[in-house]
Amino acid sequence: MKCYRNRIENGPFLQYRNKHVPQWRLHLAVGLLFGTLLAIWNGLGSLNATVDWSALYASEPIARPFKVPGPESLCPPFANGDTQRINFIESTGEECLTPRQACGVESAARANSQMDVKVYLNTAKIGPPGWDDLLRRPGRVRSCSLNQMLDSEFSNVEMIRENFTSILRNSSFRPLIESGNFHTSHWSVVQVSDAIRLLLLQKYGGYYLDFDNIVFRSLHCLRNGFSYLEEHPNIENGIMVMDKDHPFLSFLIRYLMQTYNPKARVSLGPPAFGKAFKLFCQVNETLFKSGLHQCLASSNLTLYHPDSFFPVRHYELGHFYSTTWEGLNVQKMEHAYLTHVYLSSWGRKVHPNSLYSRLARQYCPTVWYLTKELNIPLGF
Structure with a gap:
């Protein structure tokens, strides 16, 4: 120049x-x-x-917890407990959880005391240099006290430390490890998580849940399904329930191997997931509809209505962080098993009287009060 x-x-x-x-x-x-x-x-x-919680919002009384409307359970009274396991994944290599991650675990454990909640923590540090430092925003400060509390207070929660690189190397994703694409990609943290969740479901079955979900009700009666976006042909991979060795999982992994692009953040995520589902279940419509689908290999898959998992849509996410949520249809939560809290894991600031914080006080109260006791800056 x-x-x-x-x-x-x-x-x-x-x-x-x-x-x-x-x-x-x-x-x-x-x-x-x-x-x-x-x-x-x-x-x-x-x-x-250091942030003094008592001073930060001293002039504002804390609003009561928010309990979603509707029945305690959406499962039929005599539904079999076919699904017994819930899986969470921390792929960065960090040992300790953030308050918002721990909230997702506590809410799942409370609502599903009869199910095993497994939290997989990667022992191999991955991601570009400074990945976690770049995201040291509100809600992303970590504390091992949260891990210890979950271990001691909830008998159905187990922390499992695994080397995700070793798991991938001994799986169908091995070529991507050997090529170096997974670990040189700027989005390796996201892509490794997307791959590991499929391998866990293939091996053990059960649920995979992103940490940024708050669980309201029991999940034991759902099987072999996921939800979708109404305006895009994408399948959401942050909430999945599958039987062990379901044929769709091996089909999906083969498809993702063929279409993988290390430069695309969601190369192993919702868009590719949606395309693979259409092929496997021979769906010709552009957009998805809820219902049971008969698919290849004499198998079935269910698309659950977005209200089941996303009563607050992504275009309504501002309501989570507001102290008033005028215009939000709260009644949708009557039919929701949980809610995905958009942007919470990416450092969005949360007011103590926001909808998100009030949901946290109701569904993960131990984490919320421990966060306050530990004086973690703007944990919620």
Whole structure:
């Protein structure tokens, strides 16, 4: 690039790629960039500082917990407990959980005391340098006290430390490990998690749940299904329930191996999931509808209505973080087993009287109060 001063009758300009650029625009751009970087630096620094919870919202009374409307259980009274296991995954290699991750585990354990809740923690550090530091925003500060509390307070919760790289190397995903694509991808943390969840379901069956779900009710009566987006042909892979060795899982893994793109964050996620489902269940419609599908290998899969898992849609996510949620149809929660809290794991700030925080006080109260006791900055 060659830049030099060039005076014409309207004042000083810079010439860049044969175009005249006023200097004031250059100065403005540099100033905005510097200001943004300074704000980020100050924001990260403030997270490292001690936050006094009692002072932060001392003038505001804490609202009561929010219990969703509807029955205690959506499962039929005599439904068999076919599904006995719930799996969570922490793929980054960090040993300790965040408050919001621990909340998902506690809510699942409370609502499903008859089910085993397995939390898989990767022992191999993955992701680009500084991945977790870049995301040290509200709700992302970790504490092993949360792990210890879940272990001691809930007999159905087990923390399992595994080397995810070894699991992948001994699976159908081995070529992606040997090629180095998984670990050189900027999105390796996401992609490894997407792969491991399928292998766990293939080996053990049960549920896979993202940490950023809050579980309201028992899940034991659901089998072999997942939900979808109403406006896109995508299957959501953050909430899945499958039998061990269901034929769709091996089909899906083979499909993902053929279409994998290390540069795409969701290469192993919802869009590819949706395409594989259409092939396996011979679905021709552009968008999905809820219901039972008869699929290849004489198997069945169920698409659960989005209200079952997403009573607050992604385009309504602002309601989670607001102290008022005018316009939100709360009655949808009558038919929801859980809710996915969009953006909570990516550092969205949460007011203590927001819908998210009030749900946390109802469905993961031990985590909420421990977060306050530990004085974790803006955990909720």
